[in-house]
Amino acid sequence: MFRRSLIAVACVAMVACSDSSDNNPPPPVEPIEPVVPDVTLSAEIRRTEFGIPHIKADDWTSLGYGFGYAYAQDNYCVTRREIVFASGRSAELFGEEEGSVESDFLFRYLNGSKEEFEERFVSQLPQFARDLAEGYARGMNRYLEETGVENLPEGDLGCRNAAWVTPFDATDLFFFLRREALRGSSDQGLVRSALLSVAGPDGGNAATPSAQGLEKVAASAAIATLPLRNLDQGSNALAIGSESTQNGSGLLLGNPHQPWFGAGAWYQAHLTLPGEYDVAGAALHGFPFIGIGFNKDVAWTHTVSLANRFSFYELKLNPDNPLQYEFDGELRDIVPQDVTIEVLLPDGTLESRSYTFYESHFGPIVNLKSVSSLLDGWPLFNGSVLAFRDANILTGIRGIQQWITKGQATSLDEYITALDEVGNPVFHEFAADRNGEAFYGEISAIPFVTQAQLDSCVNGIIGPLLAEATTNVIISLDGSTSDCEWGDDPAAPEGSNLYPANLLPQLRTRDYVGNSNNSYWLSNPAQPLEGFPTIMGPVGYEGLQQFLRTRIGHLMVEERKNATDGLSETPLFDLETLKGLMYANRVYGAEVVLDDVLQLCDDGMSADNPEACEVLSRWDRRVDLESRGAQVFNEFWAGIRREFPDPYQSVVANDEFWAVDFDPADPLNTPSGIDLTVEANRNLVTRVLFEATERLATRGLSLDAPWGDLQFLERNGARIPIHGGAGTMGVYGAISARLGDDGYANPSSGNSYIQAVTWDESDCPIADVVLVPSQSTDPESPHFADQTQLYSDKQWVRFPFCEEDITANQIGETLILEE
Known part of the structure; x- marks a missing residue:
């Protein structure tokens, strides 16, 4: 049975049972001992301001149990819905419109049956990781049983009375964790489409395309859907050491630009297993461990890395049997594997559907017809097919082990040792410690493909076309020889x-x-990391142009070190100046080009754009709530980027446009300015600025309205202004929002969980944090929008870590959760 609080010893009331004429006292009655059920799980849950739960337990299963219950109180429906998708049952339970047939086929194929998944993946984890997940699932189930499906939250992310809401187990949770690990590879748009577009051998041979046809392949690949996350969902990170801080301790800024709601969003928590694990920060929804956070001595964060996570292999088919390919002079079979799912039809019945995956020893066959029609067919125009291999297929759910071990680190040495597991699927690693050391590592799942292999194995026709068109973001290797196989190293995780x-x-x-989110190259511009293969960081690779957001981040650090940023007259960083940097809201794109735009206004362009020129001349070049004119530059710069599409590097890489071209020797200050001596540039700027004002005018939006009137999040009928702006125009505090009739309403991602962490002479870390979308997705919760308003006001939450601080900031009663 469940017990919500400690059982007190019962008092037994004694009643005399005697005849009125009998003066003898009744015989003594032995007290009845209360029956106390066996307790196998026990967790303490306390909450502090803004709904942050602090969970303490004496074993891993109980810790997960308390965490799962506390999380479910705020966001049960979010993770329960995602588990449906991860288990390959979305079309069966939601129907075809709300579910995804493609996703179901993919994850039924990748995971196999529950028993197969448990044997192949779950059983390989250490016991503490399995116990933690087991407890988390049981805690969420406990919440469901107590609450009842009829009382679950309503709203866009609610699930009240949903038929698909049922208890789940730890394996279902691991399905979900694995799906999240594959979002940057097997489960991102281009790859999923390629995996689900294979019809099998078509019995014909496509004609060899002309030179013009091959150019179309390259052009199509260059503008294909970017097989990476939205770059506004990328993140910033700073780890600052003693040479750059005022008190000699480390400082860390974590600024992930994750989704605000649903999968990939954050949830704040503090987890304590005395003597083993004491970590605070934020976990992704449904994750039973802290992802970005801090402990007594170390703080860490991540940014999305755009290193290669997969490669294609070009297989030369046997002309007499299209289900065979050449490898090391022999023929190998391509093996069909059927997957069947159920789909809920509008009439309430279920329909079975099947899809056939075709497997080579590299991995499944893919079809890139979404990139170009010339890459359709089996065989392709040159008698081959493409196979796909994912670095995270085996990395899978190993991240739970690595993140727990990182959280146990008492020094930077121990933190770095924890990274040897390489359980990180897609992130750059950052850490700082109380002793004043800082660390960066591109220590994530990257296929062991050497530069020599890249130079020799990207051959034939298709490989070089894809590599050139995508600047090595997509690579296709020669699948006919073992010389091009991924390598191995005894120091890497086995197999x-x-x-x-x-x-x-x-x-x-x-x-x-x-x-x-650029590569490792300029992690510290004074100490560039060089000489690594392109596979480790093709976006912003060594010697390539960097994002505007990368440039402004490093430039703000240098200004702070020299006290030229206006934040403080004292050089170097402290906690307050680090937070000031985070909320500076400078638009670096405007700092780079706006003077030239205004010069054109002075030269006569104002006759075509009088109001736009006037508004831009007065704009403070920031995206603060009171900034007027940010919307004009936002739409202008978006228009310029559309004129020079470069989806794989996401920069304007046109030498004719820039007054000062990109210089690898000065990557933080170049390119810059608009070359106004080129008439085409003058005409371009005039036209794009006019189009920008038209986009705003057609929606009835004022060109000089305060930014906070146009960018906001709606919570229970109220509009909460949101500062920050598009990372692609050089805003460090990136917010991803589309222009609509009301402005930039309801951003989908961007600044999410932000933490600034440091130390002093005490044992308690000092952490100021804010969770921009707030803790709960339940519209009836007091924590549905409280931190959103805090962020809007440029305020922070001091995260209580030590016992006396938790006690001082506790809200509500302590809950002892037992089972």
Whole structure:
């Protein structure tokens, strides 16, 4: 049975049972001992301001139990819905419109049956990781049983009275964790489409395309859907060492640009297993461990890395049998594998559907017809097919082990040792410690493909076309020889074929390290990391142009070190100046080009755009709530980027446009300015600015309205203004929102869980944090929008870590959860 609180010893009331004429006292009655059921799980849950739960337990299963219950109180429906998708049952339970047939086929194929998944993946985890997940699932189930499906939250992310809401187990939770690990590879748009577009051998041979046809392949690949996350969902990170801080301790800024709601969103918590694990910060929804956070001595964060996570292999087919391919002079079979799912039809009945995957020893066959029609067919025009291999297929759910071990680190040495597991699917690693050291590492799942292999194995026709068109973001290797197989290293996790941690880019320093989703190259511009294969960071690779957000991040650090940023007259960083940097809201794109736009206004362009020119001349070049004119530049810069599409590097890489071209020797200050001596540029700027004002005018939006009137999040009928702006125009505090009739309403991602962490002489870490979308997705919760308003006001939450601080900030009663 469940018990919500400690059982007190019962008092037994005694009643005399005697005849009125009998003066003798009744015989003594032995007290009845209360029956106390066996307790196998026990967790303490306390909440502090803004609904942050602090969970304490004496074993891993109980810790997960308390965490799962506390999380479910705020967001049960979010993770329960995602588990449906991860288990390959979305079309069966939601129907075809709300579910995804493609996703169901993919994850039934990748995971196999529950029994197969448990044997192949779950059984390989250490016991503490399995116990934690087991407890988490039981805690969420406990919440469901107590609450009842009829009382679950309503709203866009609610699930009241939903037929698909049922208890689940730890294996279902691991299905979900694995799906999240594959979002940057097997489960991202281009790859999923390629995996689900294979019809099998078609019995014909496509004609060899002309030179013009091959150019179309390259052009199509260059503008294909970027097989990466939205770059506004990328993140910033700074880890600052003693040479750059005022008190000699480390400082860390974590600024992930994750989704605000649903899968990939954050939830704040503090988990304590005395003597083993004491970590605070934020976990992704449904994750039973802290992802970005801090403990007594170390703080850490991540940014999305755009290193290669997969590769295609071009297989030369046997002309007499299209289900065979050449490998090392022999023929190997391509093996069909059927997957069947159920689909809920509008009339309430279920329909079975099947799809056939075709497997080579590299992995499944893919079809890239979504990139170009010339890459359709089996065989392709050159008698081959493409296979797909994913670095995270075996990495899978190993991240739970690595993140727990990182959280147990008492020093930077121990943190770095924890990374040897290479359980990180897609992130750059950052850490700082109380002793004043800072660390960066591109220590994530990267296929062991050397530069020599890239130089020799990207051959034939298709491989070089894809590599050139996508600047090495998509690579296709020669699948006919073992010389092009992924390598192995004894220091890497067994059987992973990944680069081991010691061969990946990393930097330990007492200065600082930072990243805003470009490669490892300029983690510290004074100490560039160079000489690594392109597979480790093709976006913003060594010697390539960097994102505007990367540039402004490093430039703000240098200004702070020299006290030229206006935040403080004292050089170097402290906690307050780090927070000031985070909320500066400078638009670096405007700092780079707006003077030239205004010069054109002075030269006569104002005759065509009088109001736009006037508004831009007065704009403060920031995206604060009171900034007027940010919307004009936002639409203008979006228009310029559309004129020079470069989806794989996401920069304007046109030498004719820039007054000062990109210089690899000065990557933080170039390119810059608009070359106004080129008439085409003058005409371009005039036209794009006019189009920008038209987009705003057609929606009835004022060109000089305060930014906070146009960018907002709606919560229970109220509009909460949101500062920050598009990372693609050089805003460090990136917010991803589309222009609509009301402005930039209801951003989908961007600044999410932000933490600024440091230490002083006490044992307690000092952490100021804010969770921009707030803790709960339940519209009836007091924590549905409270931190959103806090962020709007540029305020922070001091995260209580030590016992006396938790006690001082506790809200509500302590809950002892037992089973």
